[in-house]
Amino acid sequence: MIELTTQIIEVNDLRVHYMARNRTVKAVDRVSFALGRSETLGLVGESGCGKSTLGFSILRLVPPPGKIVSGEIVFDGEDLLQKTETDMRKIRGKRLSMIFQDPMTSLNPLMKIGDHIVETIRVHEDVSNEEAWKRAEKLLDRLGIPRERLKDYPHQFSGGMRQRIMIGLGLVLNPSLMVADEPTTSLDVIVEAQILELLKELKRDYNLTLILITHNMGVVSELADEIAVMYAGEIVELADTSSLYERPFHPYTMKLLKSIPNIRLTEQHIESIPGSPPDLANPPTGCRFNPRCPYAVERCREQEPPLTEVQKNRSVACIRYEDLLNV
Amino acid sequence: MRPLTAKLVEVHGLKKYFPVQKTFLETLLARKLQFVKAVDGISFDVERGEVFGLAGESGSGKTTTGRLLLRLVEPTEGRIAFDGVDLLLLKGEELQQFRRRMQVIFQDPYASLNPRMKIGEAIGDPLNIFRAATREERKRLVIEIMEKVGLEPSNVLYDKYPHQLSGGQRQRVVIARALVLRPDFIVADEPIAMVDVSVRALILDLMMSLKKEFNLTYLFITHDLATAKYVCNRIAIMYLGKIVELGLLTKVFATPKHPYTVALLSAVPIPDPKAERKKIIPKGEIPNPISPPSGCRFHPRCPYAEAICSRDEPKLQEIEKDHYVACHLFA
Numbered sequence A: 001m002i003e004l005t006t007q008i009i010e011v012n013d014l015r016v017h018y019m020a021r022n023r024t025v026k027a028v029d030r031v032s033f034a035l036g037r038s039e040t041l042g043l044v045g046e047s048g049c050g051k052s053t054l055g056f057s058i059l060r061l062v063p064p065p066g067k068i069v070s071g072e073i074v075f076d077g078e079d080l081l082q083k084t085e086t087d088m089r090k091i092r093g094k095r096l097s098m099i100f101q102d103p104m105t106s107l108n109p110l111m112k113i114g115d116h117i118v119e120t121i122r123v124h125e126d127v128s129n130e131e132a133w134k135r136a137e138k139l140l141d142r143l144g145i146p147r148e149r150l151k152d153y154p155h156q157f158s159g160g161m162r163q164r165i166m167i168g169l170g171l172v173l174n175p176s177l178m179v180a181d182e183p184t185t186s187l188d189v190i191v192e193a194q195i196l197e198l199l200k201e202l203k204r205d206y207n208l209t210l211i212l213i214t215h216n217m218g219v220v221s222e223l224a225d226e227i228a229v230m231y232a233g234e235i236v237e238l239a240d241t242s243s244l245y246e247r248p249f250h251p252y253t254m255k256l257l258k259s260i261p262n263i264r265l266t267e268q269h270i271e272s273i274p275g276s277p278p279d280l281a282n283p284p285t286g287c288r289f290n291p292r293c294p295y296a297v298e299r300c301r302e303q304e305p306p307l308t309e310v311q312k313n314r315s316v317a318c319i320r321y322e323d324l325l326n327v
Numbered sequence B: 001m002r003p004l005t006a007k008l009v010e011v012h013g014l015k016k017y018f019p020v021q022k023t024f025l026e027t028l029l030a031r032k033l034q035f036v037k038a039v040d041g042i043s044f045d046v047e048r049g050e051v052f053g054l055a056g057e058s059g060s061g062k063t064t065t066g067r068l069l070l071r072l073v074e075p076t077e078g079r080i081a082f083d084g085v086d087l088l089l090l091k092g093e094e095l096q097q098f099r100r101r102m103q104v105i106f107q108d109p110y111a112s113l114n115p116r117m118k119i120g121e122a123i124g125d126p127l128n129i130f131r132a133a134t135r136e137e138r139k140r141l142v143i144e145i146m147e148k149v150g151l152e153p154s155n156v157l158y159d160k161y162p163h164q165l166s167g168g169q170r171q172r173v174v175i176a177r178a179l180v181l182r183p184d185f186i187v188a189d190e191p192i193a194m195v196d197v198s199v200r201a202l203i204l205d206l207m208m209s210l211k212k213e214f215n216l217t218y219l220f221i222t223h224d225l226a227t228a229k230y231v232c233n234r235i236a237i238m239y240l241g242k243i244v245e246l247g248l249l250t251k252v253f254a255t256p257k258h259p260y261t262v263a264l265l266s267a268v269p270i271p272d273p274k275a276e277r278k279k280i281i282p283k284g285e286i287p288n289p290i291s292p293p294s295g296c297r298f299h300p301r302c303p304y305a306e307a308i309c310s311r312d313e314p315k316l317q318e319i320e321k322d323h324y325v326a327c328h329l330f331a
Helices: A051-058 A085-091 A113-124 A129-143 A147-151 A159-171 A189-206 A217-223 A241-246 A251-258 A298-302 B024-028 B062-069 B092-099 B119-129 B135-148 B167-179 B197-214 B225-231 B249-254 B259-267 B307-311
Strands: A007-019 A024-036 A040-044 A066-075 A096-099 A177-181 A210-214 A226-231 A234-240 A308-311 A314-316 B007-019 B035-047 B051-055 B077-082 B102-105 B185-189 B217-222 B234-239 B242-248 B317-320 B323-325
Touching: A007 A051, A024 A051, A024 A226, A024 A234, A040 A051, A040 A217, A051 A066, A051 A096, A051 A177, A051 A210, A096 A159, A113 A129, A113 A147, A113 A159, A129 A147, A129 A159, A129 A189, A159 A177, A159 A189, A189 A217, A189 B259, A210 A217, A217 A241, A226 A241, A226 A251, A234 A241, A234 A251, A251 B197, B007 B062, B007 B217, B035 B051, B035 B062, B035 B077, B035 B217, B035 B234, B035 B242, B051 B062, B051 B225, B062 B077, B062 B185, B062 B217, B102 B167, B119 B135, B119 B167, B135 B167, B167 B197, B197 B217, B197 B225, B217 B225, B225 B249, B234 B249, B234 B259, B242 B249, B242 B259
Parallel strands: A040 A210, A040 A226, A096 A177, A177 A210, B051 B217, B051 B234, B102 B185, B185 B217
Antiparallel strands: A007 A024, A007 A066, A226 A234, A234 A314, A308 A314, B007 B035, B007 B077, B234 B242, B242 B323, B317 B323
């Protein structure tokens, strides 16, 4: 029998808007999903689809003028949106961590790596300096970096090493959930492969629950158990990884998968999606993908399709999904 | 008239060493000037009408090579012939005439367009620089090329500013500007890296159809091997300023020989969860190009390295037709 996983996070009907002077950009709209312990959710989509904003929202770190307008983020049984900022500070870094694309801007250039790690530990846990340093040494062992490099500054490390350290900092307090925003995007392909390998090992060893935000359909297929495809601020499809690649249901997912060159295929024709993503201050009525969708009909312009569970563990936000099963 | 050879560009023994700025203390101590060996003795030809790929990781020297071919930076050593003429001997007016025939498309359409210049002016600017058209003619030529690259309605977009366009449209502007002088040779440096995934195929297909229409030859610089596979006829793989492997793309990708190429190809993420993955990942990262490893530059990371690899530098040799490798394993 398959063991039932316990749910770590459940997001319900989340809306995040950026309020500019005379326009409101609906960066995240009506987003709901849940994630079980030690699972990896891939959050994919093109730039501007709201995937990073969603990541920041989970930690309640949306930069102004962004604002979480409504919804629930239930983490370990508690709604994070009801927490005070003081409570959030205790949760962030300890139970909920986040790593970013560019490790150079997330590390303090004037601080030795060791001090960085020690500080992170001691902010959240009542341990001595020596004990924290020992944990930092163990962490470096795990990351495959020589211990003596704890005394080095961030600029003395290569890009790949810095990203390893960032991942280490995100894990050192054993969080229940880590959000990784494009963790390999600025890296070269071989270093990217090394980091993906490290993340796979850490997932196994730490039972890590991970939300992986990426635009790279190759990266996500290697790491994620489930995938949420975002378009124009909404989740348009949610499925386990192999089903999604085998048979995408939403026209956007279908088109997206056809637009990516695969190095393994000999004869491949990649297609693009005509048009460009909509302005989120003024999204199209009905389904937001309808102006670019080859299957759009009149109803698609009138009705906003809700994300609906159409099979076990598979949801899609398309009113024509049944008609499209044969295309 | 010059004989028409198959080769449009011939590069021989090309080197570019960038001096490293010394600190004040180092100057006082009379330290020797150090150099980053960005490109260190490469040779290749680009045939008329082909798409020649230059691939490698950051720091491999692929962008510097592209800039050298356009004489945007002067080489330290080596020869570049364009259409049979030694490009490095040209000066002034003569060089200008050749520059017209080679253009560049950069990666970032946000950075390569002047935000205060209207699209039409930006595209027509090369015509001004080369005094290639009268005012009336210029507008006609610009509108014509805008229609060729799919910037429509052209007379509306003519008066727009870059920030009013989408990323894909902006890259079309950059392509139109590169083509307005009707060049023969285009250096495309990561032309789709900043374009949204869903629009990439469109830009690539556009570049390929323009190639046919205008008889273009491309040097296609990319770090993305899956994209290279989609467009290139031949490819050179660079590592630390050297070409380690060169050949027909189909041969290099189907039977990669150099251990670095093998690793690079195996590391590319595959958008298919069912695909079998046997990654051969070399340890560590690209070493410092100021003091690259002796012999074969890949030897400290190579799983097959032998004594000779750290001693002698392997030469790029033809191991089968249209397939060259610089590795002692195949010598």
